[in-house]
Amino acid sequence: MAKLATEQLEFQEYARRWLEGNRPAPPTVRMPITPLEVMTIPQRDYLQDWQGKVYAAGLVGADYPTEYGGGGHEGFQRIANQEMGRAGTPMMINIVGLNMAAPTILVHGTEAQKKKFIPGCLSAEEIWCQGFSEPGAGSDMANQQTSADRDGDDWIINGHKVWTSLGHFAKWMILIARTSKAHKYDGLSYFLMPIEGHPGVTVRPLVKITGEAGFNEVLFEDSRVSDDCRLDDIGKGWTVAMTTLTYERGAAESAGGGGGDSTHPVQRLVNLAKESWRDGIRASDDPLTRDAIVQRAIVAEGLKQNARRARVPGLCEHPMRLPLQQKVTSSEFAQENARLGVEIAGARSTLYKLDEAAPDQGHWPLAYMNSYGHTIAAGTNEIQRNILGERVLGLPKSK
Amino acid sequence: MSESMPKDYGFGSDEEMLRDLAGKLLDDEMPIEKLRQLVAADPATTYESGQLPGWDQALWKQCVELGWTGLAVPEEAGGVGVKMVGIAALVEEVGKHCLPSPLVATLNATYVLREAGSDEAITWLGRVADGTTATLAITDSTGAWEAERTDVAAAGNDAVTLTGTTYFVQDAFKAEIFLVSAKRGQEVLLCAVRSDAQGVEIRQDHIHDLTRDQATVAFHEVSVAAEDVISTAGAETLRCAWPAILTTVSADLCGTGEWQLQTTVEYAKTRKQFDRPIGFFQAVKHPLSNAMIEIDRARSLVYHAACCIDAGDPEAEKFARMAKSAASDAGRFVSDRSIQLHGGIGFTWECDVHLYFKRSMHNQALFGDGVHQRRHLANHTLGPIGN
Structure with a gap:
């Protein structure tokens, strides 16, 4: 880490002290692995309360302009994120608001939209969900069928969105809908759509492979949204959605979110291997398991160094070459770790989290199954590999 | 990461210029057609007749004039003292052009001389910076990489006599000196031996790679002067x-x-x-x-x-x-x-x-x-x- 400027060092010191002094009481209910899997009201309340507190303390939204509820600083958010990660404090529940809605609104919104929406994204007072995917629009995201028809100062929305994480708690949705059938890409527009208690909106849970109802489907039947809630121009929806995805796919600095288990994922595997047995020896003494764990450690360090090198232009021949890899590499890193954890746990990997003998409270098999959420969401990793081949290597387009 | 570690790996404009100059030189002087002509004109010559693989000695002379043998030699020993990240970036260019040259062998020997740190080693570093090529002769017949293993024995106190064989010596036919590891009792000595010294026998290995040579080097009672024993903690x-x-x-x-x-x-x-x-x-x-x-x-x-x-x-x-x-x-x-x-x-x-x-x-x-x-x-x- 290079030397931080004095004010950044002061902020780091402040963040450290604040987090030490304000560590929340442990939750009384089991917490999910990621904010996208927050299911129950006690889970939501616990995390929403925490995000509100860290926001009030200036550790979330630190780099946003003050007129939109931010701290008005530069380069503080990275420090805050590092410190929250180090302290192992809870995660940010409003992940869609923070990492997708707020940065997109900041780029494309009107002054009034920025003032109205960004503060609630940062404080988690208003939880957001994302309405991009449809039954017929997954990897081919521009194939949107949800329609928005003009009616005076309103738009009338009809359609069906799927894989809507946090939809059951969301007040708002970032929505793409079709405003013209004449053009596939240029016929799309982007809306900031009210969800909670809004007429014509039905949110229904979809059950994941784990048996957890992690996300939802959202049905729109003649549901109205004011034209004030349209983001950027009519027909610019695809461009705006690309901004959102740039943030979602990790190609830009996010506005916050540390937390979760601060133990390094490779160290968790080492700990598991030391208490797992096979053929009378510990898994940590088995050469094949050792090799597999070290491979994970190398990938972990590689991810870290890629993020560092991406900021050194002299060592990157194409500016998007490393950023565009991040979604693939980080989601597969997590998936491979979880899969290896299942392998090391052996027979004990069969145990569901409610079984007391399950290692690490049943973390490994659930993390493994949930990891597919990340290799599929935000553009499947197959689509990402197309993008890498086409945009970075210049290979002919698949579509 | 410690606080003193630069965010940019220490890759500044000097390192960038060095890398780009190397890339340009090799683009001009070692295009793929020339490389083919040099090393792969005819498979029969290469693999059957046992000729040494070709390399461009005139180009290497240019590289030496640009200071490549002194890259890892500290300035106080007469070298350029380039940061490791700059060397790595330059070696990438060498790899991109598949350049046959004693560069990597010489760099590897340089790191060892640098770590030895003795007056004897510093003298040799100066010679390397001036263009003397070097290679490590430190591997036993099993191809093990452990530092303690060597099939060469050293006898004598100050000046020593080397007897034995080292294997898998990289670019041995391009190197002017070998850095030889040898056992004297429990000690491992490192000795600088000229490739044309009395009693040194270089036998070419037949290898697949066309862009280097490799050899088995035998030492038949080779005398090493005290000032050429560069480390007794080898x-x-x-x-x-x-x-x-x-x-x-x-x-x-x-x-x-x-x-x-x-x-x-x-x-x-x-x-x-x-x-x-x-x-x-x-x-x-x-x-x-x-x-x-x-x-x-x-x-x-x-x-x-x-x-x-x-x-x-x-x-x-x-x-x-x-x-x-x-x-x-x-x-x-x-x-x-x-x-x-x-x-x-x-x-x-x-x-x-x-x-x-x-x-x-x-x-x-x-x-x-x-x-x-x-x-x-x-x-x-x-x-x-x-x-």
Whole structure:
């Protein structure tokens, strides 16, 4: 880490002290692995309360302009994120608001939209969900069928969105809908759509492979949204959605979110291997398991160094070459770790989290199954590999 | 990361200029057609008649004039004292051009002289900076990389006599001096021996790689003067130099890998089947994206290892082993795909990809492949077996 400027060092010191002094009481209910899997009201309340507190303390939204509820600083958010990660404090529940809605609104919104929406994204007072995917629009995201028809100062929305994480708690949705059938890409527009208690909106849970109802489907039947809630121009929806995805796919600095288990994922595997047995020896003494764990450690360090090198232009021949890899590499890193954890746990990997003998409270098999959420969401990793081949290597387009 | 570690790996405008100049020189002076003419004009000459592989001595002279043998020699010993990250970036260019030269062998010997730190070593460093080429002669007949292992014995107190054989000596026919590890009782000595010294016998190894030579070097009662014994704690010296050696070979692997990737991408853009460039198909496109991901991981790890070496970080060995593991595995994967995705032509002598395939394969094995590095790393990450 290079030397931080004095004010950044002061902020780091402040963040450290604040987090030490304000560590929340442990939750009384089991917490999910990621904010996208927050299911129950006690889970939501616990995390929403925490995000509100860290926001009030200036550790979330630190780099946003003050007129939109931010701290008005530069380069503080990275420090805050590092410190929250180090302290192992809870995660940010409003992940869609923070990492997708707020940065997109900041780029494309009107002054009034920025003032109205960004503060609630940062404080988690208003939880957001994302309405991009449809039954017929997954990897081919521009194939949107949800329609928005003009009616005076309103738009009338009809359609069906799927894989809507946090939809059951969301007040708002970032929505793409079709405003013209004449053009596939240029016929799309982007809306900031009210969800909670809004007429014509039905949110229904979809059950994941784990048996957890992690996300939802959202049905729109003649549901109205004011034209004030349209983001950027009519027909610019695809461009705006690309901004959102740039943030979602990790190609830009996010506005916050540390937390979760601060133990390094490779160290968790080492700990598991030391208490797992096979053929009378510990898994940590088995050469094949050792090799597999070290491979994970190398990938972990590689991810870290890629993020560092991406900021050194002299060592990157194409500016998007490393950023565009991040979604693939980080989601597969997590998936491979979880899969290896299942392998090391052996027979004990069969145990569901409610079984007391399950290692690490049943973390490994659930993390493994949930990891597919990340290799599929935000553009499947197959689509990402197309993008890498086409945009970075210049290979002919698949579509 | 310690506070003194630069965010940019220490890669500043000087390092960038050095790298770009090297790339330009090699673009001009070692285009692929010339390389083929030099090393692969005729398979019969290369593999059957046992001729030494060709290299461009005039070009090497230019490189020496540019200071390449002094890159890793500290300024106070008469060298250029370039940061490790700059050396790594330059060696990548050398790998990209598959350059036959004594550069990597000389750099590796330089790191060892630098770690020895004795007056004798400093004198030799000055000679290397002036253009003397060198190579390590430290490997036993089993090809083990442990610093303590050697089949050469040293007898005598100040001046010593060497008897025995070293194996897998890189670019032995291009080197003017050998740095030989030899056992004297429990001690490991490192001695600088001129390749034309009385009693030195250099026997050419027949190898696959066309872009270097390799030899078995026998020492028949070779006399070494006291001032040429550069270390009496040779095992420790070698261990200290190991991170830089691993990082340098890894950088060469990253360079060959990038060429293999870009060349295969170009082929996939132009070769048409089913009325389309084959790069349209995901069975071709996705492995190329994967190869890029692997090469990039290796490169980032190489720069980090280099930066840790410059900073004297005690974890440099760990990160250098990570880099060598990642670079060896990336090299293997991109080599594999470079032949396969070129199809039938990729399997022929006339296609250039085998030149890089062989150099990469050689470097993957050199100083330990991925599995070897990970066995060492496991002791660091998990503790020794049975602990």
